[in-house]
Amino acid sequence: MDKPNLRNYQLEELKNLMEIIGETSYRGEQIFHWITCKNAINFEEMTDLPKSLRTKLSENFSLELPEIVSKEEDIDGTVKFALKLKDNNLIETVIIPERDHYTLCVSTQVGCPIGCKFCVTGKLGFKRNLEVYEILSQVVIARRYLKEKEEKLPLRNIVFMGMGEPLLNLKNLIKALKILAHPKGFNYSRKRLTVSTVGLLKEMEILAKEFPTALALSLHAPTDEIREKIIPIAKKYSVEELILACKKFPRIKNSRTTIEYVIIKDVNDSLVSAKKLADLLKGYPFKVNLIPFNPHPEIPFERPSQEVVEKFQKYLLSKGILTTVRKSKGLGIDAACGQLGAKILKSLTPDSINKETAVGTG
Numbered sequence: 001m002d003k004p005n006l007r008n009y010q011l012e013e014l015k016n017l018m019e020i021i022g023e024t025s026y027r028g029e030q031i032f033h034w035i036t037c038k039n040a041i042n043f044e045e046m047t048d049l050p051k052s053l054r055t056k057l058s059e060n061f062s063l064e065l066p067e068i069v070s071k072e073e074d075i076d077g078t079v080k081f082a083l084k085l086k087d088n089n090l091i092e093t094v095i096i097p098e099r100d101h102y103t104l105c106v107s108t109q110v111g112c113p114i115g116c117k118f119c120v121t122g123k124l125g126f127k128r129n130l131e132v133y134e135i136l137s138q139v140v141i142a143r144r145y146l147k148e149k150e151e152k153l154p155l156r157n158i159v160f161m162g163m164g165e166p167l168l169n170l171k172n173l174i175k176a177l178k179i180l181a182h183p184k185g186f187n188y189s190r191k192r193l194t195v196s197t198v199g200l201l202k203e204m205e206i207l208a209k210e211f212p213t214a215l216a217l218s219l220h221a222p223t224d225e226i227r228e229k230i231i232p233i234a235k236k237y238s239v240e241e242l243i244l245a246c247k248k249f250p251r252i253k254n255s256r257t258t259i260e261y262v263i264i265k266d267v268n269d270s271l272v273s274a275k276k277l278a279d280l281l282k283g284y285p286f287k288v289n290l291i292p293f294n295p296h297p298e299i300p301f302e303r304p305s306q307e308v309v310e311k312f313q314k315y316l317l318s319k320g321i322l323t324t325v326r327k328s329k330g331l332g333i334d335a336a337c338g339q340l341g342a343k344i345l346k347s348l349t350p351d352s353i354n355k356e357t358a359v360g361t362g
Helices: 011-020 025-036 051-060 132-148 166-181 201-210 224-230 232-236 239-248 271-281 306-318 342-346 350-361
Strands: 067-073 079-084 090-097 102-105 109-111 126-129 155-160 193-197 214-218 257-263 286-292 322-325
Touching: 011 025, 079 132, 090 132, 102 132, 126 166, 132 155, 132 166, 155 166, 166 193, 166 201, 193 201, 201 239, 214 239, 224 232, 239 257, 239 271, 257 271, 257 306, 271 286, 271 306, 286 306, 306 322
Parallel strands: 102 155, 155 193, 193 214, 214 257, 257 286, 286 322
Antiparallel strands: 067 079, 079 090, 090 102, 109 126
């Protein structure tokens, strides 16, 4: 049998585990510190633990990380890792350079069951949820990479915008968030932990009660008619219901709820759409993140011109809605928004893609 991976444990669970194996609970605090703050990848690194305990831990537990099967760096500094899990499934995670920090885009599922028409990841279908340690391992790998490069800028933001719909892996997501935010652990501020969702209302309510963080809604359309054409699950909830749910979600102090809007040529890029979006969002501190569509041969859409994007942005700004245009970093390595899994997709046969998609949408 596989050894339990200690990255799956919260602090109190680790303390209890140490008592179960005949050690003091304080050893659990030490181990928690090593595998979070210090990004330890083996027990021998834990030099303040007795050698006998390190031996016992290595014999009974694991700190194994996914295998890095490829690392690609774009000219803009974006770095994408392809990681092989123990069952040979692949996921991707991306380090994104910002002006004074780095952001890590984390995956929560193998593939994605949502199937947004503009997203390559959706074409992979869905295989399974990631375990807590598989989610946190992406953070550890990124932090160790930046340390090895002697980067002075911090990995400040963690965004759950990689492969998968985070709220469909809610239990493991919440546990990972608690470990990331724990003051004796990674110690990330909740405003630096952003969960993106296509809009699953029941799961949003649970997250709001158990561990609210910064929220990003993948809206991508101002009307139900347009949204249903590009997001199959959109028929479940109206855009009005989603906006109301965002307004009810506990807002982190001095932060705004983000509306993600992939802007697609001749689909949702008109000034009419901009006006409808402004009407939908008025009266609440939303921030709109316009994301010009990133073309891919597998996706039948086009990127709008810069002029169209700028007009859309200017209209929203004129209505008092904070609106930014996301710079598409990582385009050269298929690491930009909507592109994760593109190279994995190339390695699959049409039959395997169809089979996986059927599993994901069943």
